[in-house]
Amino acid sequence: MIKTLFQKIGAGALTMLVPGMLWAQDRAKWNFQEPHTSVAREMYDLHTIVLVICVVICVGVFGAMVYSIVYHRKSIGHKAAHFHENTTVEILWTVIPIFILIGMALPATKSVLAMRDTSSPDMTIKVTGYQWKWGYEYLKGEGDLAGIADGVQLFSVLSTPREQIYGNEPKGENYLLEVDTPLVVPVGKKVRVLLTANDVIHAWWVPAFGVKQDAVPGFIRDSWFKVDKPGIYRGQCAELCGKEHGFMPIVVEVVEPAKFAEWAGKHKTAAAPVASTAAVAAAGGGDGKGTYEKVCSVCHASGVAGAPKFGDKVAWKPRIATGADALHNSALKGKNAMPPKGGMADLPDGDVVAAVDYMMKAAK
Ligand SMILES: [Cu+2]
Known part of the structure; x- marks a missing residue:
């Protein structure tokens, strides 16, 4: 009975071995990325140390449990030992975890402090x-x-x-x-x-x-x-x-x-600005297509939340009917869910106007 049990455990361990080896071979895929700053390296090491501590505790606890279940079971006539209110045991299982926790908290605190230290940057x-x-x-x-x-x-x-x-x-x-x-x-x-x-x-x-x-x-x-x-x-x-x-x-x-x-x-x-934004707007020299692709397309390419879809003639028709000036204004100053300049406050006015013209042209 015991023999077959251990055979089963052994077979189980063997079947775990193969994925384990594959994991080791391919660990870059499952582990953290290779660290390239001192903070990332500390995190990586911390993670490894804590993982090792967890594995040791896990093997120790489950090992003792499995051993007790197998060798101290009732069917072989084992008599349970009594050690209630054993001061030594109680002190041990309080003190040992405290030391383990301190051992993990000290390097972790050091890393968090290093992570937060943004002083004297280059x-x-x-x-x-x-x-x-x-x-x-x-x-x-x-x-x-x-x-x-x-x-x-x-x-x-x-x-x-x-x-x-x-x-x-x-x-x-x-x-x-x-x-x-x-x-x-x-x-x-x-x-x-x-x-x-x-x-x-x-x-x-x-x-x-x-x-x-x-x-x-x-x-x-x-x-x-x-x-x-x-x-x-x-x-x-x-x-x-x-x-x-x-x-x-x-x-x-x-x-x-x-x-x-x-x-x-x-x-x-x-x-560097080449000309005043107003002049660019007047000359129509802004980058319409580029601005559309970088800014407006985020909502207008798929037509989310009331934003008329790019090239959708039906959706654009009533808007175009309000006139180009009104549309330019909405794009510059914002309207409903659309923030001013699509949320890019630094965008030259000329680019915004050109992007609106570009979208209007596509829907005509
Ligand atoms: Cu995000």
């Missing part, structure tokens, strides 16, 4: 969550980063083609984890991120940096990272923020400082 970037994209604004560089990227602003929008999302095309390698314009930061520099949101709560999460921070409208939260290796790091919005929550990934490109300066220089000239 660079500060404001991150704004929108439904459904990320906005980045380089606020201030310190030391040799002073002034290099200050004032550069960019928007990061999902670049996975809709055909892949709808299943009409095979999915790419970085499916739903790719954007048109990544955030670029220098390697080995402490970057402080200030997080906020424009509409609902989002969360900026980059696992390899050990950063996961809520972006709350009306509040500023901060976090930091200092990446040790150039490369492309991917993350996602980690707070359910609406129907396209899964479509606002984060891509951070970490580059050498020289390359960063070069990149920033390019973006600074690109961001």
Whole structure:
């Protein structure tokens, strides 16, 4: 009887061994991402230590239980021992867990303090969550980063083609984890991120940096990272923020400082205003198609919540009848659920007007 029981346990352990080995081989898929900041490394180690403690406790407790069930069972005539109100045992099972908890709490507290320490950064970037994209604004560089990227602003929008999302095309390698314009930061520099949101709560999460921070409208939260290796790091919005929550990934490109300066220089000239927004609006020189794709399409491509669908002649007809000026005004100042300039306060008026014209033209 006992023999067959152990044979069964042995066979069970063997069948567990194969998936266990497969797991070990493929662990990068199941484990945390490879950490690339000191905070992420601390989190990774903490997770490993606590996991090991849990496994040891689990094996110890269940081992004792199984041993007792098998060897101390009534059918072989075992007589139960009595150790009620045994002071030594009671002290032991109080003191040992206390030490285990202290052993876990000490390194965890140290890591949380390191995570919260956003003091003396080399660079500060404001991150704004929108439904459904990320906005980045380089606020201030310190030391040799002073002034290099200050004032550069960019928007990061999902670049996975809709055909892949709808299943009409095979999915790419970085499916739903790719954007048109990544955030670029220098390697080995402490970057402080200030997080906020424009509409609902989002969360900026980059696992390899050990950063996961809520972006709350009306509040500023901060976090930091200092990446040790150039490369492309991917993350996602980690707070359910609406129907396209899964479509606002984060891509951070970490580059050498020289390359960063070069990149920033390019973006600074690109961001410089060429003419007054009014003049652009008058000349109709704004980027209609680009603005539509970056801003308006979020609602108008699928036609959500009263937003007339792009190219839908029936839905657009009564709106077009109110005149182009009225539509330009609604887009600039906001109407019902549509925020002013689609929620992008920094958008030049010319681009907004051009985007409205572009959408009107498509529906005529
Ligand atoms: Cu979000």
